[in-house]
Amino acid sequence: MTRTMTRAVHNGAVASSAPAGWVSCPGCGWLLYRKRLERNLSVCPECDHHLQLGARARIELLVDPGSFSETTFAPAPRDPLDFTDLRRYPERLREAAQRSGESEAVVVGTARIGGADVVLAVMDFGFLGGSMGLEVGGRVSGAAGLALDLGLPLVTVCASGGARMQEGVFSLFQMARVSESFARLREAGLLTVCVLTDPTYGGVSASFATLGSILVGERGAHVGFAGPRVVQETIRTTLPAGFQTAEFLLGHGLVDRVETRAEIRPLLARLIALHAPRPDVEPPPTVRRPVPPTRLDPWEVVRMARMTERPTAVDYLRTVFDDFVELHGDRAFADDPALVGGVASIGGRSVVVLGQEKGHTVGERVARNFGMPHPEGYRKAMRLLGHAETYGLPVITLVDTPGAHPGPEAEERGQSHAIAEIIMRSSRLRVPVIAVVTGEGGSGGALALCTSDRLLVLENAYLSVISPEGCAAILWRTATAAPAAARAMRLGATHLQATGIATAVVPEPPGGAHTDPAAAADALREALLADLAELSALDVDALLEARARRLARIGGDGALFHASGPTSLQRS
Ligand SMILES: [Zn+2]
Numbered sequence: 001m002t003r004t005m006t007r008a009v010h011n012g013a014v015a016s017s018a019p020a021g022w023v024s025c026p027g028c029g030w031l032l033y034r035k036r037l038e039r040n041l042s043v044c045p046e047c048d049h050h051l052q053l054g055a056r057a058r059i060e061l062l063v064d065p066g067s068f069s070e071t072t073f074a075p076a077p078r079d080p081l082d083f084t085d086l087r088r089y090p091e092r093l094r095e096a097a098q099r100s101g102e103s104e105a106v107v108v109g110t111a112r113i114g115g116a117d118v119v120l121a122v123m124d125f126g127f128l129g130g131s132m133g134l135e136v137g138g139r140v141s142g143a144a145g146l147a148l149d150l151g152l153p154l155v156t157v158c159a160s161g162g163a164r165m166q167e168g169v170f171s172l173f174q175m176a177r178v179s180e181s182f183a184r185l186r187e188a189g190l191l192t193v194c195v196l197t198d199p200t201y202g203g204v205s206a207s208f209a210t211l212g213s214i215l216v217g218e219r220g221a222h223v224g225f226a227g228p229r230v231v232q233e234t235i236r237t238t239l240p241a242g243f244q245t246a247e248f249l250l251g252h253g254l255v256d257r258v259e260t261r262a263e264i265r266p267l268l269a270r271l272i273a274l275h276a277p278r279p280d281v282e283p284p285p286t287v288r289r290p291v292p293p294t295r296l297d298p299w300e301v302v303r304m305a306r307m308t309e310r311p312t313a314v315d316y317l318r319t320v321f322d323d324f325v326e327l328h329g330d331r332a333f334a335d336d337p338a339l340v341g342g343v344a345s346i347g348g349r350s351v352v353v354l355g356q357e358k359g360h361t362v363g364e365r366v367a368r369n370f371g372m373p374h375p376e377g378y379r380k381a382m383r384l385l386g387h388a389e390t391y392g393l394p395v396i397t398l399v400d401t402p403g404a405h406p407g408p409e410a411e412e413r414g415q416s417h418a419i420a421e422i423i424m425r426s427s428r429l430r431v432p433v434i435a436v437v438t439g440e441g442g443s444g445g446a447l448a449l450c451t452s453d454r455l456l457v458l459e460n461a462y463l464s465v466i467s468p469e470g471c472a473a474i475l476w477r478t479a480t481a482a483p484a485a486a487r488a489m490r491l492g493a494t495h496l497q498a499t500g501i502a503t504a505v506v507p508e509p510p511g512g513a514h515t516d517p518a519a520a521a522d523a524l525r526e527a528l529l530a531d532l533a534e535l536s537a538l539d540v541d542a543l544l545e546a547r548a549r550r551l552a553r554i555g556g557d558g559a560l561f562h563a564s565g566p567t568s569l570q571r572s
Pocket residue numbers: 025026027028029030044045046047048049
């Protein structure tokens with residue numbers, strides 16, 4: 001609450017110093033003509049500072065014109081403690097209502113965003129700092145109940161200093177009340193998106209504001225549990241620049257995205273469309289292209305799979321899929337750029353995609369840690385597997401990694417456990433899982449994304465228990481024997497398909513995927529559409545049973561270890 005009051009006073013002081021019709025920007029101090037500022041969505045044209053917005057202005061900005069219809073609920077007790085500080089609480093409520101034009105700190109209703117129906121709950125910081133007492137708790141859980149009754153997504157816009165002191169312990173328990181209502185939405189598979197605006201703190205940030213399936217921070221918004229002054233006074237040190245900003249949260253894996261005010265509405269429309277229930281449609285006719293036998297030597301396959309020009313996960317996300325919204329972070333520690341994930345659409349179906357990303361240029365490869373994920377990367381993937389299950393979305397993984405990151409910090413954060421958990425989770429995930437090895441499939445770090453119903457391997461890709469160099473160094477006692485090790489381990493798509501480990505080989509253009517990335521993407525898209533159509537027709541029990549059978553069969557009956565290679569695309 002300290003922070004809330006400081007800001008309110010600060011803003012009041014700023015407003016009073018500006019002449020009528022003008023606003024002083026809290027970011028840069030410039031005097032801005034109010035009408036021009038409002039035309040610019042209340043974003044300072046000088047410094048890009050996003051000024052606070054009242055609930056009505058926010059709603060107008062987010063929804064299709066004229067589509068908002070307010071919902072009212074039975075009112076909660078207004079002053080349960082008969083509370084008086086320097087003034088009586090009912091007086092403060094009356095004054096807040098007069099100043100903000102609202103009856104409480106949150107406005108609830110139904111609306112359309114991008115043509116889709118949603119339930120909306122938008123907080124107003126101008127009403128007692130957006131604090132949550134009985135009435136706010138009642139309205140927010142009422143909004144969740146309405147979404148549940150109507151089977152609609154719930155979008156909340158948060159701005160709050162935290163729990164309302166004047167309602168004491170009743171306020172505190174609103175955290176539990178609203179959280180329970182969000183749990184019901186998750187159980188029902190209804191999308192919840194929380195937009196975190198400046199400021200969101202305390203009992204609101206530690207309840208529904210961060211319980212949305214997707215969290216979007218507005219640029220520059222301050223979001224945290226304890227206000228910066230409390231943190232600073234507790235640890236008696238200076239806080240880093242940008243502490244608790246939306247960008248800080250993104251860097252620490254705590255929100256999915258940070259957007260400017262203008263970008264939020266189109267993003268919401270895409271997210272709602274990607275999570276909309278899909279009407280049953282006839283699966284498209286599936287195309288299966290014959291794959292000519294690969295003549296490449298296993299060591300040549302290794303070299304081809306590692307080429308920096310080869311298309312990466314980010315390339316395929318652009319070319320194979322029709323739309324893709326990246327979702328960031330493990331919600332606990334960081335966002336790992338070596339493992340990208342999000343929600344995509346392909347041929348009219350929505351899916352969750354996870355992919356190891358190497359980058360192409362030296363700068364990109366360093367930034368992506370050469371496609372070697374840390375534990376937080378696998379934990380982000382775990383989180384998105386849960387997202388896929390909640391919303392019934394099939395999962396597609398794109399595998400291309402030398403291996404999981406082998407470093408002390410990865411060990412400290414539990415690399416083994418992160419990999420083990422994701423393998424176990426995907427082995428029983430209640431939606432179809434299709435893995436695609438697009439390049440290097442290095443050891444356990446690759447297998448983390450390979451526990452699947454179908455395993456597609458690009459013609460010049462491979463999966464290996466250890467790098468050929470590593471194998472050569474240990475068994476041949478020299479890394480120069482890597483080509484011999486690659487041959488001995490039979491690396492490459494041919495062996496993977498002959499043994500039934502791969503369910504299909506995806507053909508590449510002559511000379512490799514990098515010579516014609518568009519053709520490579522077309523072939524992958526066709527293969528994915530065919531598998532998605534087949535797997536989506538299965539019920540969950542049949543799917544899980546077949547997945548278990550597939551794992552049990554590997555290396556057992558029917559594995560043709562010495563087959564010379566397929567002549568056409570065959571399926572196990
Ligand atoms: Zn400014």
